[in-house]
Amino acid sequence: MTHLIYVLNGPNLNMLGLREPAIYGRDTLDDIKTRCAAAAKANGLVTDFRQSNVEGELVNWIQEARSKAQGIILNAGGYTHTSVAILDALQAAELPVIEVHLSNIFRRDQFRQHSYISLAATGVICGLGAKGYELALDAMAGLLQAKAGG
Numbered sequence: 001m002t003h004l005i006y007v008l009n010g011p012n013l014n015m016l017g018l019r020e021p022a023i024y025g026r027d028t029l030d031d032i033k034t035r036c037a038a039a040a041k042a043n044g045l046v047t048d049f050r051q052s053n054v055e056g057e058l059v060n061w062i063q064e065a066r067s068k069a070q071g072i073i074l075n076a077g078g079y080t081h082t083s084v085a086i087l088d089a090l091q092a093a094e095l096p097v098i099e100v101h102l103s104n105i106f107r108r109d110q111f112r113q114h115s116y117i118s119l120a121a122t123g124v125i126c127g128l129g130a131k132g133y134e135l136a137l138d139a140m141a142g143l144l145q146a147k148a149g150g
Ligand code: DHK
Pocket: 011, 012, 013, 075, 076, 077, 078, 079, 080, 100, 101, 102, 103, 104, 105, 112
């Protein structure tokens, strides 16, 4: 069975490439989507890659993942630091979760240094730009293999 991984992106990540490139890099979200598809394929995974600026839509997708996907990779953008609703959805999903940030949130504003998402995450990758998504897919493959007993 090919494992399906939801790769979910929160607010303002549709602006990548234009948005503060010194912090977020020059890759567009479409570039990252392509890199994720390749990294998934190399690991025998398939991705469903989505972005929304709307908190409730992210909650709906996480609820959907519970029955449709085997893992979630999430960059919740600014909701990382504010959203109990997204945390609750992740905890209810009972799936491996990898939290990704392009920037190193620990070198930035104090308010970015707390993540609600981390309370539900198996692992966190930050500060490595778009590469972090590829690393997350490698790690997800390992987690699913370990879960299957292999
Ligand atoms: C993306 C955002 O939009 C910010 O609100 C977070 C994260 C950091 C990132 O580094 O990918 O604070």
